[in-house]
Amino acid sequence: MNIVVLVKQVPDSGAERTLSADFSVERASANNVINEMDEYAIEEALKIKEAHGGEVTILTMGPAGATESIRKALSMGPDKAVHVSDDALHGSCAVATSKVLAEALKTLNADLIIAGAESTDGRVQVMPHMLAERLGIAALTGARKLTVDGSQLTAERQTDEGYEVVTAATPAVVSVWDTINEPRYPSFKGIMAAKKKPVQALTLADLGIDASEVGSAGATSQVLEFAPRPPRSAGTKVTDEGDGGTQLVSYLATEKFV
Amino acid sequence: MAEVLVVVESGVKKVTLEMLTIARGLGSVSAVVFGEADTAKLGEYGAEKIYVASGDDVDGYLVAPKATVVAELVKSVSPAAVLLASTQEGKEIAGRLAVKLDNGLLTDAVELAADGTATQAVFAGSGIVKSKVTKGLPIVTIRPNSVTPSAQAATPAVEQLTVAVSDADKLTKVVERVVEQKGSRPELSEAGIVVSGGRGVGNADNFKLVEELADLLGGAVGASRAAVDSGFYPHQFQVGQTGKTVSPQLYVALGISGAIQHRAGMQTSKTIVAVNKDPEAPIFELADYGVVGDLFKVVPQAADEIRKRK
Numbered sequence: 001m002n003i004v005v006l007v008k009q010v011p012d013s014g015a016e017r018t019l020s021a022d023f024s025v026e027r028a029s030a031n032n033v034i035n036e037m038d039e040y041a042i043e044e045a046l047k048i049k050e051a052h053g054g055e056v057t058i059l060t061m062g063p064a065g066a067t068e069s070i071r072k073a074l075s076m077g078p079d080k081a082v083h084v085s086d087d088a089l090h091g092s093c094a095v096a097t098s099k100v101l102a103e104a105l106k107t108l109n110a111d112l113i114i115a116g117a118e119s120t121d122g123r124v125q126v127m128p129h130m131l132a133e134r135l136g137i138a139a140l141t142g143a144r145k146l147t148v149d150g151s152q153l154t155a156e157r158q159t160d161e162g163y164e165v166v167t168a169a170t171p172a173v174v175s176v177w178d179t180i181n182e183p184r185y186p187s188f189k190g191i192m193a194a195k196k197k198p199v200q201a202l203t204l205a206d207l208g209i210d211a212s213e214v215g216s217a218g219a220t221s222q223v224l225e226f227a228p229r230p231p232r233s234a235g236t237k238v239t240d241e242g243d244g245g246t247q248l249v250s251y252l253a254t255e256k257f258v
Numbered sequence: 259m260a261e262v263l264v265v266v267e268s269g270v271k272k273v274t275l276e277m278l279t280i281a282r283g284l285g286s287v288s289a290v291v292f293g294e295a296d297t298a299k300l301g302e303y304g305a306e307k308i309y310v311a312s313g314d315d316v317d318g319y320l321v322a323p324k325a326t327v328v329a330e331l332v333k334s335v336s337p338a339a340v341l342l343a344s345t346q347e348g349k350e351i352a353g354r355l356a357v358k359l360d361n362g363l364l365t366d367a368v369e370l371a372a373d374g375t376a377t378q379a380v381f382a383g384s385g386i387v388k389s390k391v392t393k394g395l396p397i398v399t400i401r402p403n404s405v406t407p408s409a410q411a412a413t414p415a416v417e418q419l420t421v422a423v424s425d426a427d428k429l430t431k432v433v434e435r436v437v438e439q440k441g442s443r444p445e446l447s448e449a450g451i452v453v454s455g456g457r458g459v460g461n462a463d464n465f466k467l468v469e470e471l472a473d474l475l476g477g478a479v480g481a482s483r484a485a486v487d488s489g490f491y492p493h494q495f496q497v498g499q500t501g502k503t504v505s506p507q508l509y510v511a512l513g514i515s516g517a518i519q520h521r522a523g524m525q526t527s528k529t530i531v532a533v534n535k536d537p538e539a540p541i542f543e544l545a546d547y548g549v550v551g552d553l554f555k556v557v558p559q560a561a562d563e564i565r566k567r568k
Contacts, residue, residue, distance in 0.1 A: 013499050139322070162437045164436070
């Protein structure tokens with residue numbers, strides 16, 4: 001099975017994050033890492049390859065610096081990577097990003113495209129369905145379990161109430177939550193091997209997309225202002241000396257919660 | 259006055275009423291309902307019109323048919339805006355709609371002004387952004403617990419839509435829907451009160467204590483990633499960066515240290531209360547009221563006290 005995993009480099013969600021002067025996500029000064037959820041997508045792809053054979057390709061759209069995350073992804077075990085990079089992509093909205101990724105996917109002929117359920121920076125959750133819409137293929141999103149039987153896919157899709165069982169035939173886009181598996185750590189051998197794995201560079205011109213359709217120029221939405229939220233300040237802290245529960249309820253009563 | 263479409267995925271939820279309330283500020287409100295329409299409730303909150311799309315072609319397949327129905331409706335009525343809930347499915351419909359119409363979209367809005375400017379919380383609530391769709395009409399998803407729903411009675415006209423979906427919309431079949439959430443607790447993402455347990459709860463059985471307090475307060479139960487990873491509570495109740503984002507009136511954190519992963523999902527809550535035995539736990543930095551103590555003593559006592567006051 002020919003599997004493509006979508007990997008995005010994001011600013012570390014465990015550190016301070018902000019927007020830059022042009023209101024795009026500040027990446028230059030951030031500690032950039034693989035989007036955490038994508039590691040589960042990579043793991044799932046590797047497990048499918050191990051069980052059914054095939055090839056795993058990483059697809060990333062991002063600035064030159066994203067190479068670091070691509071190598072990290074490859075060190076887990078995928079065979080190769082495609083890196084779509086172009087200065088004109090800076091500031092691309094989700095709609096434009098889906099256009100670029102869809103064109104790149106057309107060159108890869110994937111049976112299965114796996115993505116994380118969301119990125120920790122934008123948390124928009126729309127990319128898998130946008131790609132399915134553009135490519136005219138199935139989408140099984142928010143999976144907490146995935147079964148592959150020949151060309152038939154079955155997923156348990158996490159919902160607010162429980163889950164839905166959804167099925168489709170390949171080619172398809174699947175997105176996964178972090179409950180689906182436990183991503184492997186790259187081995188030393190894997191890290192060394194990743195340095196030699198092929199990373200194909202693609203530009204907008206390679207994909208036949210005009211610069212005016214993407215980036216800030218082609219954005220379908222615009223940020224008008226940004227402000228950090230004022231930090232919360234700590235309130236009252238009491239130490240339980242036998243009446244902590246009662247005191248807690250007194251506070252809740254003052255605030256009219258009981 | 260142009261219509262504003264409010265997409266109702268399945269049944270009227272609190273976020274539906276919030277969307278209707280917001281939509282009234284933008285135009286004449288039309289609800290788009292998949293399946294059975296609760297005409298009375300939608301009318302009570304100002305829906306002038308209700309479009310109903312039902313049948314196996316909508317129900318039996320994942321997301322795509324719903325997006326097609328909304329896209330066709332947008333083409334025929336040229337609405338001023340389309341509002342959807344910021345749930346996974348709401349966002350997914352919005353995403354497909356944006357591609358179909360080659361249109362911008364904004365997700366996770368907590369406010370939407372009459373001119374289409376949306377206010378969004380970004381980076382897990384640590385920043386606030388104002389933005390606008392600059393191509394096409396505003397397609398905006400609204401996060402639950404953003405506004406207080408207010409009623410404004412209308413008598414809606416109901417129109418049954420003819421559903422014409424393509425084969426491409428029917429590629430992913432929904433073969434089963436399983437309900438795992440038990441009891442009558444409010445849904446986590448829209449609850450006014452959330453009581454969450456963390457690693458400090460110790461085991462799955464002890465989560466009864468968290469549930470008991472939640473039930474006494476009429477709230478939903480949540481769990482930290484540490485608690486979910488340890489198997490104490492199911493994943494759909496996880497609050498945090500890789501789980502649900504909640505913004506209730508009251509958030510009670512029991513045995514939760516307050517790692518960034520967790521804070522990301524709850525720091526926009528109005529009031530935060532924490533119980534933790536570690537006085538240095540970071541959760542106390544954002545708690546309006548904190549009790550340093552053993553939750554197995556503090557919580558039962560609090561539960562008794564609430565019962566006494568009832």
